[in-house]
Amino acid sequence: MNLETMLTYLSLTVLALLPMMNPPAAATVLLGLSKGRDKAYMVTQAKTVGCYLFVALCITFFIGSSVLELFSISIPSLRLGGGIIIMAIGFNMLFPNSDSTSTTPSQDSIALVPLTIPSVCGPGTMALIISLAAELAMQGEELQTLSVYTGVVLGFAVVAAIAALTLSMAYPLLKLLGQNGIQAFTRIMGFLLICMGVQFFTLGITEISQEIHALLS
DSSP states (O other): OOHHHHHHHHHHHHHHHHHHHOHHHHHHHHHHHOTTOOHHHHHHHHHHHHHHHHHHHHHHHHHHHHHHHHTTOOHHHHHHHHHHHHHHHHHHHHSOOGGGGOSSOOOOOOIIIIIIIIIISOHHHHHHHHHHHHHHHHTTTTSOHHHHHHHHHHHHHHHHHHHHHHHHTHHHHHHHHHHHHHHHHHHHHHHHHHHHHHHHHHHHHHHHHHHHHHHHO
16 A cells, blocks of 8 residues: 555545535534534534544445436436525525424434535535546556545545534534524525525536537537
């Protein structure tokens, strides 16, 4: 195993994924969906997100393209679906219903959906990882496969740890802002999530339109 190659791909993986994932944005989602919860709940959710995220990244990297091919799902369709989910989450944060302000919070875990998917591991992240896996597969004979894949998987682990640490800092932010500040912050982030969802949706529509145009031309 080549240590330099492994460290290179570890660094590239972390640098490529962190801006796409944007863990601080997911932390605001955790704040908005954890009203009335204590610190232990939020820290538990943060740690669980870290585990789910690592598994999701590995699954996407190793079999993501095969799963999409099995169900005949294209990357534009993935963007469309992810955009709709993100918009739905944003609407719920921007226009909370009366049930969400109840003093008795639900016991359901939010670690997998929506925190891991699609907040952190969204369609853009999945598309990036699948593209990386496809490119590495095409260059398999030219690469030191074990070092490269080890570096990528270790990069996934580092990214998952950073995401878990970032989410675990949500509770101190909650104490700093207070309930009124969190409500205002949640509505702002809900609007931004709607904008992000629209961006994914329109990008998917654009890609589908280009594919149709290419077929007709």
